[in-house]
Amino acid sequence: MDIRPRTAGEILDDAWRLVLADAPPLYALCLLFWAPAAIVLLLLLTTPTPATFAEESLLPALFAVLLPLTGLASGAIQCWLRRRAEGKVPSLFSSLAEAGRRGLDHAAVRCVVILASLLGSVFLIMPGVAVWVAAATAHTHLASGLDTWTQALGHAGRQSQRHLGKATVVALARVGMVLLAVLNVHGVIQVVLWTGDQMAGLDLAVAEIVLTLANPVYDLVLFLLAGLLLAPYAEACNYLLYVDARARFEGLDLWYRVRRVFAGSEKGVGVG
């Protein structure tokens, strides 16, 4: 991967290339943590409240455990992308192990960002969006291994302030993509239903009633599916945002070049 400054369009474009180049492992890392959380959220919202306290607290407890763990998915994907950029060969195990070593920090960042975004969105939408945009690169900073979780949040916030327009465009473009993915998945399902009904002669009346946008459970499934499909892309966007800011303001591209040139020299003597 090319380490260089990028425009917002290049970030959104190159993120696809990064994801498509390593799609199976990136989706595996993502699904490992996001799929259980999505299933629990779905069950939590759609299952009628049980009678006993123990049964009633099972799904909220699982939700409270699994949602912070999705931070590890972000961490592992960031580790994978960083290793790729360094010219090393990443593996699922090494990325997971690297993210796992900072697992508590990744979980803490995910907790803080989700709760702060929700809290911000309760009063007005804008504060929630601002928190979400500001913390976009927090897991990337953590994966760099140089920041504690509080420093990672602070550095991510300062970095997004430096190029606020670009960070906002990249973050909000992903919302548009999720909506587009929802419409596409819904379109595909409707085509399959129509084909099954009209051309194969199957009795799909119940499915046609259930699988409509008027059904909130179906809408939720569509949004969760679209979110899962685009999760690695979102991480790739965050990584490229981080690379862009560091290349522009700290010369990360030059740093990688110097590393490559003086790979054999421990002290870096003889530079210049």
Added chain:
Amino acid sequence: MAFCRYHPDRAGVGICMRCRAVICDACRTRVDGVNHCHACLAALARPEPKPVADRGGTGAAALLSVGAGGVLLFCLGWWLQGRLAP
């Protein structure tokens, strides 16, 4: 006339992109048409600082945040329970 920061007897021919120091031809390295001084390149080539995990990070604070966050998420989950149930 400006003189090199590292060789005061030599005329400056450029400015380092990173530290903005005036540098002479001997101190100058051009990368993609941009000047860099030897000190900045040497700083870039230094070994990386130790990762936070090896320095004994802020485990207690992270644990506390995850715990408090978990409790809040549990409450949120409790509130959300059965909201879309038939």
